Amino acid sequence: MFSLSLLLLCVPLVSSTPHMHKHYVRAVDTAPLSGQYDSVNVGRYSLLNNLWGENGAASGSQTSQITSMKGSTIAWKTNWTWTGGNGVKSFANIQLNTGINQQLSTISNMPSTWHWSQSNTGAVVADVAYDLFTSDTPGGSNVNEIMIWLANVNSGPIAAQYNAAGQAVPISKNISIEGHKWNLYSGSNGYNQVYSFLLTSGTVKSFQGDIYPFLSHLIDNEGMRSSQYLTTAQAGTEATSGTAKFTTSAYSLTIN
Numbered sequence: 001m002f003s004l005s006l007l008l009l010c011v012p013l014v015s016s017t018p019h020m021h022k023h024y025v026r027a028v029d030t031a032p033l034s035g036q037y038d039s040v041n042v043g044r045y046s047l048l049n050n051l052w053g054e055n056g057a058a059s060g061s062q063t064s065q066i067t068s069m070k071g072s073t074i075a076w077k078t079n080w081t082w083t084g085g086n087g088v089k090s091f092a093n094i095q096l097n098t099g100i101n102q103q104l105s106t107i108s109n110m111p112s113t114w115h116w117s118q119s120n121t122g123a124v125v126a127d128v129a130y131d132l133f134t135s136d137t138p139g140g141s142n143v144n145e146i147m148i149w150l151a152n153v154n155s156g157p158i159a160a161q162y163n164a165a166g167q168a169v170p171i172s173k174n175i176s177i178e179g180h181k182w183n184l185y186s187g188s189n190g191y192n193q194v195y196s197f198l199l200t201s202g203t204v205k206s207f208q209g210d211i212y213p214f215l216s217h218l219i220d221n222e223g224m225r226s227s228q229y230l231t232t233a234q235a236g237t238e239a240t241s242g243t244a245k246f247t248t249s250a251y252s253l254t255i256n
Contacts, residue, residue, distance in 0.1 A: 058084025081243040093236025099255030101138040105226040124242030133232035157196035178209035
């Protein structure tokens with residue numbers, strides 16, 4: 001009896017529960033944002049309501065809110081309705097706050113996942129896009145804006161030239177990046193140069209890939225300097241007119 005007890009004492013206790021890697025579900029502020037520049041921070045991101053052009057509307061509103069945060073993946077939604085005026089009224093978006101203000105030459109890749117959907121009521125003018133800005137200095141004034149449109153809903157990009165029908169003329173066509181074909185447009189918004197990559201057809205509601213090759217294309221082919229700094233990295237929906245419900249079920253972006 002004594003020897004058996006001693007043997008049991010010498011046996012190490014081993015947990016029967018295996019070690020598992022779990023994604024941490026973060027408690028987040030899911031309160032709706034409705035003010036012109038309301039925002040909320042969670043982890044590496046900020047949700048920005050950003051009704052920067054609302055004064056150009058005859059009437060309208062927008063409400064945005066985070067719905068969940070799991071690991072580095074965030075989910076959010078926005079409901080908007082705008083009437084009157086031809087310009088963009090709002091850009092509800094998720095902004096990445098970590099890894100920015102790096103020189104383009106020091107960035108290896110920018111993996112991103114974005115799963116989204118949008119339900120429209122009546123005639124809608126809008127787009128869904130990544131929106132990046134570069135500067136000559138960290139946190140400095142914008143020099144270039146780079147947009148990657150995953151959807152074009154009766155809208156159009158800024159361009160230096162337009163055809164007789166008023167359609168933007170691309171500076172380059174059928175560019176293959178991340179498994180899709182894109183046309184590239186370029187023009188000034190009055191403050192900085194804007195480069196816009198638009199799909200040659202269709203929309204991409206489930207994107208999973210690297211968005212750095214879009215920057216590489218501009219460096220290699222359009223003279224954008226690799227010494228510039230990436231100062232802003234956002235992704236969201238630009239709303240011009242109509243009524244829509246935009247939902248992102250999963251979004252993530254990392255700068256390496």
